[in-house]
Every structure is written in structure tokens, then in C-alpha cells.
Amino acid sequence: MVKANLVKDNLMGDKIGVFFGTLAPMHIGHQAEIYKAAALNDGVVVITSGYTGDRGDQIGLPVEKRFRYLREAFNDEKSIKVDYINEDDIPQMPNGWQEWTDRLVKTIKRNIKNPNAHITLYTGEADYKSMLEKLLPNDGHWSVSLMDRTILKVSATAVRKDPLGNWDYINRVFRRHFAKKILVVGAPQTGKSTLTRRLARTSNSPFSLEFSRAYQEKSNVFDSELLLKDYTRIIQGQYDANSAEINSPANNGLTFFDTDAMVTMAETRAWLPDEDAAKLKALFDNTIGEEELDLILVIPPAVAVMNGADEARTKLFDQHLWQVIEDYGFDDKAVLLDRVGGADDPAGYYARYLQALEIIEKRVGVNLTKV
Incomplete structure (x- = not known):
């Protein structure tokens, strides 16, 4: 045809x-x-x-x-x-x-x-x-x-041979194919949104926001109140938000995502009834299958617990998150940000930021400290 x-x-x-x-x-x-x-x-x-x-x-x-x-x-x-x-x-x-x-x-x-x-x-x-x-x-x-x-x-x-080194020469539509996609994930209250924003701005790269936060604020609903229909909208909304940054004129070869469908899937496995969670599998399979991620930076659950999050709930989410990452074949892309800060950085925020920069250089080949 x-x-x-x-x-x-x-x-x-x-x-x-x-x-x-x-x-x-x-x-x-x-x-x-x-x-x-x-x-x-x-x-x-x-x-x-x-x-x-x-x-x-x-x-x-x-x-x-x-x-x-x-x-x-x-x-x-x-x-x-x-x-x-x-x-x-x-x-x-x-x-x-x-x-x-x-x-x-x-x-x-x-x-x-x-x-x-x-x-x-x-x-x-x-x-x-x-x-x-x-x-x-x-x-x-x-x-x-x-x-x-x-x-x-x-x-x-x-x-x-060197897409990022020749970035300015690539037609804008074709750039999406070569963009390096870095996902930052973790339980609520781990500082992932802040880390995503700061890593992106370190290299003047575009970054997505967590769609579910905006969705919940607009709908005025808590995490515990999210229903099957809400998660359907969140899955698509986050995918669209991430895609928008890949296609953005600001894309300089690196794109950073605050959350994706794998995070949402971990949430549904942890907090939705099994019957409802199972109904979302086809949508998750399709959406996650489209995510060609280059690196996943995972913030440990201990950070959320230290910030007052419910320990059992946070650990359950983390267990499901790692399982989802493995189930969809991204375990070789995931790296735990486990560096501990010193006396002047007890929460370890700066330590994890520096660790993330080092991992990006090693895994993606971009030294953000020299950008």
C-alpha cells in the first residue's frame, strides 16, 4: 500500500x-x-x-x-x-x-x-x-x-557517531530520536522534583513536572482517593508531559523527567485493589513500551521516611517500583542514589546531586560540570 x-x-x-x-x-x-x-x-x-x-x-x-x-x-x-x-x-x-x-x-x-x-x-x-x-x-x-x-x-x-556533539546540526524533528532521556524516581517526599529541576537547569535542559501533583491539586483529591479513572488520566498526562519536553525546541540533547508510567504503576500496585490495578496493565504495557530511557536515578525510601513519610507505605511503594523496573527490562538503566551527606548535609541532598552528576557522566557520557 x-x-x-x-x-x-x-x-x-x-x-x-x-x-x-x-x-x-x-x-x-x-x-x-x-x-x-x-x-x-x-x-x-x-x-x-x-x-x-x-x-x-x-x-x-x-x-x-x-x-x-x-x-x-x-x-x-x-x-x-x-x-x-x-x-x-x-x-x-x-x-x-x-x-x-x-x-x-x-x-x-x-x-x-x-x-x-x-x-x-x-x-x-x-x-x-x-x-x-x-x-x-x-x-x-x-x-x-x-x-x-x-x-x-x-x-x-x-x-x-556523536549526536550530542553535533546536536546543532540535526533537524529538530529528528532530534527526539537522539535525545538522552533521564528519569528521576522515588517515593513522595524524597525531593525528586527538586533534584530533577536542578539537574536539568545545570545543563539548561528541559524537564517535565510531575503530572499527578497538578492533577490532584486541580481535582482536590488525596493520594488515597485516586480511582482507576484518575490513574488512567495520570498515565497519559505524564507521558504527554514527558513527550513535550523531548519535542521542545529547548531540547539540547538531554531531557529530564520527574516521574513516568513505571512510577504510576508502582503506585497502583501498592495502593489500588488488585482487580483495578490489573485493568490498567494494557495501558501500562503500551506506555512503558514507548519509553526509551537512558538512565533512571532512584532516590532511596529512607529519605522520605526521614522527612516524615509513613515508613511501611513508603517501603511498599519502593519494593513495587524496583519490581516494575525489572519487569519492563530497565533494571540495567536504574542506579540508586545512596550517597550519604556530611555533617553540613545531613539529609544528603547535595551528596545525591553530586552523585547524580557523576552517574550521568559515566552512563550517558555528558559531564554537566563542564557544560
Whole structure:
């Protein structure tokens, strides 16, 4: 089944540009060439091409996902239309040139209205230009333009090797794929919201707030009064809050989350009747399955107890939290913030802050003390 841009008509005009490539990911060099093609033509077809196991797929960006990101990236550009070529059923290069070119021609034609339009393909590879000029239809409607690659500030290969080091070059829509996601969790009254905020601001990174707190304040309900329907809204609300920070223009490669669906699941296991908690499992499975976390910082329950929280209730929550983390395969991402403070830091807040910075550097590869 051929997918289409839902809100765009086929391109009109006598001159159509075509920009193609792996685009894994798209960076500002690609954008510059696409905008150049748009300025020189009546419209541009942007085509991402690839196969299962290609360099994009190897980093979690299969061609279908790249196609979706590109559609979003150019959604507000009426003269730019996006499509893709899945190469799984044709020989891989350099053996599949004729099959690939035939598919390229079909892909272009299904995105334009004028069958007699002049088509200019833009490529940065001299070998591609030579091959395409041999294989494209010999009807006078096709030409190939060689881009000046010296104006490209970065390559997709460099971005894949070091996304954070090349962050400014990555297209904003594609940035969500490379963002490092750090979750801070713990029982109520452990200071997780404060720690989340301070870690994020140390690196000028975006951070989410705990949705359930705002929800409960607005609804004027206590923890003990939350019902099944409340947890359904909290699960989705927290996921949306975390996603908003990943997609935020402020995302500089690091994002911090104050709570997530795993925390909410631990709460339901600890405090909801088993029958009600079981009804939420499908929603939890789907939501947690979407969370591609890089690091989970866990504040121990002793902090909450020291701050006056009910010890039995707090320990029960903590037990369920660790079990949920293990159940969903995130135990290798979770680290306990267990550092004890000195005489001037009896609650250990500063000690855990410093410990968190060290763990982020070790696990994520970012030294926040030098940001």
C-alpha cells in the first residue's frame, strides 16, 4: 500500500526538483540543499531510501520512521512533498541500480501532476550523477545536478557517531530520536522534583513536572482517593508531559523527567485493589513500551521516611517500583542514589546531586560540570 502525505496534493508546475538519500538523520546540510531545490523549482519531492538493516535501521531509524519524521519536518511547506523507497525486495547497491532507478522514477511520478514536467535530481555523489544519467528515461525530461558538498557543515555519519556533539546540526524533528532521556524516581517526599529541576537547569535542559501533583491539586483529591479513572488520566498526562519536553525546541540533547508510567504503576500496585490495578496493565504495557530511557536515578525510601513519610507505605511503594523496573527490562538503566551527606548535609541532598552528576557522566557520557 502506497502511503501519502495526508494534507498535501501532488506537486504542480513545469519544474520539479528531487532530493533523495538515506537521510539517517536529516541535518541542516540536507535542509539547505532541499531549500535550494525548492527555490529553483516549482516544487520538490524529498525521498528517503533504505532497507532493513541499513545504517539508519541500525540506530533505530528504519526507512518508514524516517519517512514519517520527514513528513512532519516539511508539513508546513506546500511545495515540498515527501515519499520513500523501501529497498528490501530489490538487490542492494551497487547491484540494484536499474531496479532502484525504476522505482525512483515511479515514486517521483506519483507525487507530481504534470507528466511532462522537467525533473532535476540533486545528489552530492559524482558516481550517482553518472549512473542516474545513464539509467533515467531518455525523453528529455530528466537531468541530474551535483551539489556542492563543501557547504555541508556535517555529515550524517558524524551525527550518528556523536549526536550530542553535533546536536546543532540535526533537524529538530529528528532530534527526539537522539535525545538522552533521564528519569528521576522515588517515593513522595524524597525531593525528586527538586533534584530533577536542578539537574536539568545545570545543563539548561528541559524537564517535565510531575503530572499527578497538578492533577490532584486541580481535582482536590488525596493520594488515597485516586480511582482507576484518575490513574488512567495520570498515565497519559505524564507521558504527554514527558513527550513535550523531548519535542521542545529547548531540547539540547538531554531531557529530564520527574516521574513516568513505571512510577504510576508502582503506585497502583501498592495502593489500588488488585482487580483495578490489573485493568490498567494494557495501558501500562503500551506506555512503558514507548519509553526509551537512558538512565533512571532512584532516590532511596529512607529519605522520605526521614522527612516524615509513613515508613511501611513508603517501603511498599519502593519494593513495587524496583519490581516494575525489572519487569519492563530497565533494571540495567536504574542506579540508586545512596550517597550519604556530611555533617553540613545531613539529609544528603547535595551528596545525591553530586552523585547524580557523576552517574550521568559515566552512563550517558555528558559531564554537566563542564557544560
